[in-house]
Amino acid sequence: MTVEKQSELPLRAQEDVVAARQFVRSWAVELGLNLVDQTKIITAASELARNAVIHGGGGLIRIEILLDTGKRGMRLTFEDQGPGIVDIERAMSDGYTTGNGLGLGLGGAKRLSHEFSIESKPGAGTRISIIRWKS
């Protein structure tokens, strides 16, 4: 699998979440995703970017276009150096909320993506990756 191109954006403030949505949109259009698939990945990006800003104390989003044996896709990685997630499974279950609401964000992003991976340890930050392949 090769990375055709990549870019990074900071996620420090709310405006960055909007910027991330727009950036993901432009690359999704370029990749040739159909409208529904575009909507899914941008929505997932919005959820995860917001989490990074609000719960992760800020971080970054890395956007990559992947090429893997005949299929192309987009991978988004969200990294923060925040407090990390204590109970990942619980955080992934819908409805779970820590006040401002992590609920639906993680589980939702997973449902909207073809592939989802998460690494998080209390005190060691969080890294979440999602991939959507072009059909």
Added chain:
Amino acid sequence: MMVVSTHPISEVIQRHENELLADWLRLQNQNLASRRDRISESQLRANSQDFVMGLREAMSVSDSVDTTQPAWARLREILAEFSKQRAALGFSPAETATFVFSFKQALFGKLRQEYGGDPAKFAELTWAATEILDQLGLFTVQVYTKTRESVILRQQQELLELSTPVVELWTGILALPLIGTLDSNRTQVVMQNLLEAIVAKEADLAIIDITGVPTVDTLVAQHLLKTVAAARLMGADCIISGIRPQIAQTIIHLGVDLGAVITKATLADAFRLALKKKNLSIGTR
């Protein structure tokens, strides 16, 4: 003064153009005996004339046998157009390439006529001709394949759309009669079409009729329910009709919860309900 090197083959073509064309057409007609219905005599002649002219021109400005060179661009364009036409008409790749390859025979005949007495020269020229025509023949196959692929893709798309039309039964009432087996992919496309039709026709009632669907698996059932939910979010209600006893059993077996979704046994029942919801009724004159 620019020195233009004309390939001997080009000169041969020029000198015997009419006969070459005639011989070649005869050969093509033999090969295409079964295809007379697909292509007219005049079309064949026009194609062949273009090719011969293009070949002569290309070889009059260059003595290279490398057909990727700029001098050959015009001829490649002619062949590409020809290939696309044949692909669209339903010819096979072999039949399409035969157009070029059959020219070899005609050309060799003329080369022998001109250079038969000079074996070395004759060998050199037939080798060059073979090089060139083989490349061009392969090129037509390449273009053909690409064209065929895009034709097939387009036909698949059209088939998909044809087989799942959204019908406007009345102002604001749509019907989606699903027919045949539904795979996950097709179901998603179909459902998207319905939602878009809801917007386009400003219909707040949609009847999804599955009378013509033999089996429903979990995935399809889920897609159906998701579509109903999505339509609801957009402000439209759905009625699912045509649930046969077997399908009803399957749905229960699978544990799929139809929830608040309205179901009716037949499309007619669903239409009656839709009219009622809109405070409409059908009366006699």
Added chain:
Amino acid sequence: MDRIPLLKIGDFLLVTVQVDMHDRLAVALQDDLTERIVTSRARGVLIDISALDIVDSFIGRMLGNIAAMARILDAETVVVGMQPSVAITLVELGLSLPGIRTALNIDRGMDLLRAAAGEMGATDSDGREAV
């Protein structure tokens, strides 16, 4: 900071969301609407989201909050114009927008609001039921 304009049409408030909102703007909208419902004695709120390409869980919660607050203030909320791809994504996301009525467009939405206001009974400006 920009704020999203609110229009009063008869007894109802109309909001047309046309920008990609950041969270603060969405919260401001929520607050503005709630205040305006009170000050204008609005009987209903119509939120037009036909221009929104993306509705994530934050916006979804905002819509839910608006509907809940409006109900406490005796007003109905109708969300109109959701795009098909947004609807499909919300369903996939698992967001159901409970307690929110939806309609295809502003016209239908207004019809819904008028019907709901009619059901609640005609009241004069003092809030007393008409006999």
